[in-house]
Amino acid sequence: MLEARVSESSTEYRRLHSRSEGFSEALLVDAPVRLLAAHEHVFYEGDAQTHIYRVKSGMMRLYRLLADGRRQVIAFRLPGHLIGLGEHDTQFCSAEALTEVVLQCVPLRIVYRRMQEEPRFGSELVRCLADELAESRNQVAFLNRRSALEKLATFILRFLTWTGEDKELKLELHMGREDIADYLGVTVETVSRSFAKLKAQSVVSLAQTQTIIIHDIGRLIALAAGTDSESR
C-alpha cells in the first residue's frame, strides 16, 4: 500500500516535472541570457514589470515582506520555471537568486508581440500560468491546518519533486532554515525541532545542515498526507 502511494507520487512527480521542463523550451530559446550571483535580486516587490524571465539553471526564491516585517516565501523557482507574471504593472513579490542562476529574459513588449504573432506562444503562457496557479492554490491548501511536521514532510517531498533527485534520496536544499521557515509559515526553531523529530524516527538524517538524506520515504509520504498515526 505504501508502494502504491510512492509510485502514485512519482507519477505526480513526472507530471509536475515535465510541465516545467516543457515551457517555451523552443519559444524562448533565443532569448538574451543574464547571469545572477547568489543572493542577487532580479527585481523587488513594487518594481515596474518589464520582462518575463525563465530560469535556465540554479534556484530562485520569490518572497514578500509583510507589514510586520516578516517575510513570506511565496515559491522557489527551478529550471524551466517562469518568473514575473504576477501582477499587471508592478511586481507582486521580490525575486532573489539562492544559488548562481542563469536567466533568460524576454521584454514584455516582445511577449505581447509574440503573443499576437504566434498563438502557440500564448497557449504556452496560459498553460504555464495555470500551473503556477495550481501550485499556489496547492500551497494555500497545504499551509493551512497542517502541523509543522506535516508541512516539513511535504516540503521535503515537494523539493524532491522539483529537483528530481528522488532516486538518490539525497537532497541539496541550497537554503537555510530561515528560508524553509518563511516558506512554511513557522519559526526556524519549529523547523529545527521538526527535523529533530524526523531524525529521531530515522526518517531522514542530515549530512550537512542543508543536505538531507532520506531513509524512509514511505513514512515521509504518510506524514505529508496526514495519514500517519504517530505524527508526533
Added chain:
Amino acid sequence: MLEARVSESSTEYRRLHSRSEGFSEALLVDAPVRLLAAHEHVFYEGDAQTHIYRVKSGMMRLYRLLADGRRQVIAFRLPGHLIGLGEHDTQFCSAEALTEVVLQCVPLRIVYRRMQEEPRFGSELVRCLADELAESRNQVAFLNRRSALEKLATFILRFLTWTGEDKELKLELHMGREDIADYLGVTVETVSRSFAKLKAQSVVSLAQTQTIIIHDIGRLIALAAGTDSESR
C-alpha cells in the same frame, strides 16, 4: 432580490477593480449561459476539464477536500471572475454555487480555437490568470502567520471589496461560519470567538448571522494590516 443586489454590485465591483474588469466581457458575450441553483456544483475536483466558465451573477466557492476530511475553501468567485483554468486535464478543486448563479460556459475546444484566431483572447486569458495567481499568492501570504482576528478582519474587508458595498457598511455574507472557517483555515469556534471580539470592541455588529454591519472600518483596516496595538 438577490439577483438585483448581486448584479448591481458587479458593476461596482468592476469600477473598483480594473483587474478582472475587462475580461472577456466582449469576448464571451455570446457564450451559452447556464443557471445554477444554490449549492449546485459546476464540477468536482478530479473531473475532466471541459469548459471555462465566467460568473455572470451570484457567488461561487472553490474548495478542495483534504486527505483528513477537512475542506479548504480556495476562493470565492464573483461576477466577472473566471473559473476552471486550474490544471491541465482535471479540475483542481470543486466549484459550487453559494447563491443562485448565472454562468457563461465556453468549451475548451472553443477556447483553444479562439486563442489561435484572436490573439487578443489569449492576452485576456493571460491577464486574467495573472490576476488569479496574484490573488492566490496573496492568500498564501495572508493566511500564514496572522492571528484569527486579523484574518477575519482581512476577510471582511476583502469581502467588502468584492461586493462593493462599502458605502453602506453593511455586508451580506451569503455563507455560514463553516465556509469562513474553511477559507481562513481556522475552526468555526474561532471564527465565532473572533466575531465576538469585534462585537465587544464595537467594530462590527451582526444584524443576522450572515449580515454584518461595520461601525469602525478604520479599526478593521488596522487589524487587517496587523498594525493594531490591541489585537486581542
Added chain:
DNA sequence: CGGCAAGTTGAGCTTCCTCAAATAGTGTGG
C-alpha cells in the same frame, strides 16, 4: 409550539511561538 441545524460560549489541552542559552559550522587572519 416542537425540532433541528447553526452559532456561541466554556474548559482543558496541544502546538507552536517567544525568549534565552548552548552548540555546530564557516570563513578569516595569522
Added chain:
DNA sequence: CCACACTATTTGAGGAAGCTCAACTTGCCG
C-alpha cells in the same frame, strides 16, 4: 593549519493562540 569571530542551528523553558469536546442558545421551518 589553527584559533578566533561570527553566524546558523539546535535545544530548553514558559506562555499564548487556537483546537477539541461539550453544553448551551439562537434562528428557522414545519
